[in-house]
Amino acid sequence: MIQNRDTIEQKQLGWVELITGCMFAGKTEEFIKRLRRHAFAKRNVIAFKPVIDTRYAVNEVASHAGTLLSSIPVNSTVELKEKLEAKILEKKVDVVGIDEIQFFDEAIVDYIEELADRGIIVIVTGLDKDFRSQPFKNVDRILPLAEMVDKLTAICQKCGNFANRTQRIIDGKPADWNSPLILVDGNDSYEARCRNCYQIEKG
Numbered sequence: 489m490i491q492n493r494d495t496i497e498q499k500q501l502g503w504v505e506l507i508t509g510c511m512f513a514g515k516t517e518e519f520i521k522r523l524r525r526h527a528f529a530k531r532n533v534i535a536f537k538p539v540i541d542t543r544y545a546v547n548e549v550a551s552h553a554g555t556l557l558s559s560i561p562v563n564s565t566v567e568l569k570e571k572l573e574a575k576i577l578e579k580k581v582d583v584v585g586i587d588e589i590q591f592f593d594e595a596i597v598d599y600i601e602e603l604a605d606r607g608i609i610v611i612v613t614g615l616d617k618d619f620r621s622q623p624f625k626n627v628d629r630i631l632p633l634a635e636m637v638d639k640l641t642a643i644c645q646k647c648g649n650f651a652n653r654t655q656r657i658i659d660g661k662p663a664d665w666n667s668p669l670i671l672v673d674g675n676d677s678y679e680a681r682c683r684n685c686y687q688i689e690k691g
């Protein structure tokens with residue numbers, strides 16, 4: 489039976505959109521754009537981001553392109569849930585944005601699913617790979633669950649090819665496979681690289 493528009497509108501919404509790729513691919517710009525479109529449509533939109541090491545400050549509220557969107561910093565899934573559920577009690581929330589899901593604890597995945605099941609549109613971003621080009625946690629599990637997945641590419645900072653890898657550089661050299669994720673003195677940086685220019689020393 490073909491549903492008419494009225495019956496369709498009575499049904500609840502709810503789905504997950506994942507915006508993924510390497511660093512410098514414009515994930516945050518795309519995230520902000522999508523949230524803004526819902527805000528223009530008078531939907532209640534709320535956004536969260538993880539509180540992370542200051543070295544990642546380039547990826548906070550301001551994206552690389554400088555568009556601003558107020559988003560609430562949280563330390564964990566529990567804290568995000570507390571703040572969001574309080575907001576939901578206050579008023580209906582239609583759209584939830586969560587930036588950088590790879591930096592959350594693993595409970596975020598089940599909560600994202602729960603929100604979508606409750607009729608909320610959840611738009612998330614996350615790196616698909618770490619500096620070793622291995623799948624990043626949370627993003628690897630959201631990928632099969634999301635209704636929509638967009639994988640964005642960057643431009644290789646060495647040769648101009650399409651880049652889908654994040655090159656980590658420590659003290660001016662490509663990072664070693666075994667280098668710790670967090671450096672105490674923090675002298676590391678990142679570049680978008682293509683498959684030909686990406687370098688990793690396997691120890």
Ligand SMILES: [Zn+2]
Nearest residue numbers: 644647682685
């Ligand atoms: Zn290249």
